[in-house]
Amino acid sequence: MKLLVTGGAGFIGSSYVRNRLESRPTDRVVVLDKLTYAGNPANLEGLPEDRLEFVEGDICDREAVAGLVADCDAVVNFAAESHVDRSIAEPDAFIQTDVFGTFVLLEAARDAGVRHLQISTDEVYGSIAEGSFTESSPLDPSSPYSASKAGGDLLVSAFRHTWGVDSLIVRASNNYGPRQHPEKLIPLVILNALHEDAIPLYGDGRQVRNWLFVEDFCRAIDLVLEDGEAGKVYNVGGPDELPNIDVVSRILELTGRDDSLIRRVEDRLGHDPRYSLASERVEALGWKAQVGFAEGIERTVEWYRQNPGWWGPLRSGEYREYYERQYGRKLG
Numbered sequence: 001m002k003l004l005v006t007g008g009a010g011f012i013g014s015s016y017v018r019n020r021l022e023s024r025p026t027d028r029v030v031v032l033d034k035l036t037y038a039g040n041p042a043n044l045e046g047l048p049e050d051r052l053e054f055v056e057g058d059i060c061d062r063e064a065v066a067g068l069v070a071d072c073d074a075v076v077n078f079a080a081e082s083h084v085d086r087s088i089a090e091p092d093a094f095i096q097t098d099v100f101g102t103f104v105l106l107e108a109a110r111d112a113g114v115r116h117l118q119i120s121t122d123e124v125y126g127s128i129a130e131g132s133f134t135e136s137s138p139l140d141p142s143s144p145y146s147a148s149k150a151g152g153d154l155l156v157s158a159f160r161h162t163w164g165v166d167s168l169i170v171r172a173s174n175n176y177g178p179r180q181h182p183e184k185l186i187p188l189v190i191l192n193a194l195h196e197d198a199i200p201l202y203g204d205g206r207q208v209r210n211w212l213f214v215e216d217f218c219r220a221i222d223l224v225l226e227d228g229e230a231g232k233v234y235n236v237g238g239p240d241e242l243p244n245i246d247v248v249s250r251i252l253e254l255t256g257r258d259d260s261l262i263r264r265v266e267d268r269l270g271h272d273p274r275y276s277l278a279s280e281r282v283e284a285l286g287w288k289a290q291v292g293f294a295e296g297i298e299r300t301v302e303w304y305r306q307n308p309g310w311w312g313p314l315r316s317g318e319y320r321e322y323y324e325r326q327y328g329r330k331l332g
């Protein structure tokens with residue numbers, strides 16, 4: 001099989017490409033990635049060059065996308081602007097990539113007659129006080145990020161309904177693991193703890209996230225790509241729900257630091273208090289999370305400890321400027 005993986009130089013996309021090439025020794029993968037601040041060619045280092053082709057480009061580029069999609073058996077779309085805080089500060093690129101880019105890929109999948117798997121998020125359902133969202137829960141996104149992801153999801157459904165495109169959606173909870181950009185909570189806390197820098201905790205720190213180790217998510221994606229029913233949505237939730245303060249405290253323990261590094265800062269605007277997914281549908285395909293938070297967070301902290309060559313370059317340049325804009329005033 002030859003797969004087109006868009007956004008394959010990002011955190012989850014590159015983990016998926018790695019797992020796919022390792023588990024299917026005859027498969028080939030073409031990665032299309034714009035290499036925004038979040039895309040990193042180093043994420044794909046060490047993978048078999050004879051079975052992996054990298055194309056630098058934009059999913060909004062109709063001509064480039066049509067050519068690449070027509071030459072593949074299926075498309076898995078990870079390409080997105082993915083950080084909620086950046087969507088609050090500057091939403092434009094989110095609407096462009098997450099909505100228009102998805103539309104461009106769907107047109108190409110329709111014209112070429114190939115399967116399109118959309119990688120989406122639990123955030124499209126909004127927040128839930130008790131219980132868990134199922135695939136039939138209504139969409140109620142809160143941030144410009146989640147609204148643009150919901151827009152992409154609705155286009156997937158529309159292309160299925162109108163043209164019968166062979167499309168499906170997976171909606172995942174919060175992923176963590178190696179190679180996640182340090183703008184996100186877990187890598188930010190690990191790296192700040194290792195450097196003994198202050199750790200910004202939004203609001204009361206009681207917000208709950210449903211943590212999913214990235215390798216578990218990648219296995220779910222393969223199952224859905226191969227055995228999923230066209231037109232269906234598949235939720236993929238992690239095995240553990242934890243308030244942010246507990247996540248931060250555990251990382252501080254693992255890095256040998258204490259709570260004195262924590263700074264309670266002004267809350268994120270419109271901050272969703274809790275996400276939770278019911279994953280029975282993907283479990284019926286044979287999926288089960290294998291890595292609980294206790295193991296996954298130890299492996300993740302260890303990976304960041306062992307790989308300063310990966311994160312060193314990321315902590316300067318664009319990230320420093322972003323960090324200053326996002327936290328400079330809050331941290332004082």
Ligand code: NAD
Pocket residue numbers: 006007008009010011012013032033034035036037038039040057058059060077078079080081082083097101119120121122149171172173174175176181
């Ligand atoms: P990421 O920000 O690490 O990576 C996104 C990748 O997309 C980068 O390589 C970037 O260069 C690329 N990209 C951005 N705009 C592009 C464009 N116009 N054309 C081509 N490439 C472009 O994101 P991630 O955390 O790996 O998330 C991947 C996908 O999974 C996203 O669709 C996200 O919405 C979804 N998701 C993420 C999580 C999570 O916890 N990280 C959870 C659920 C769903």
Ligand code: DAU
Pocket residue numbers: 082083084085120121122123172173174175183184185186188200201202203205207208209244268275
């Ligand atoms: O739920 C799935 C989503 O998870 C994905 O769709 C998104 O792409 C991904 O970024 C993630 O969104 P979150 O907003 O949940 O992740 P983030 O790591 O930004 O924040 C996790 C929690 O930690 C959230 O409640 C906000 C809080 N937080 C975050 C940062 C960056 C802090 O308290 N301080 C921080 O500095």
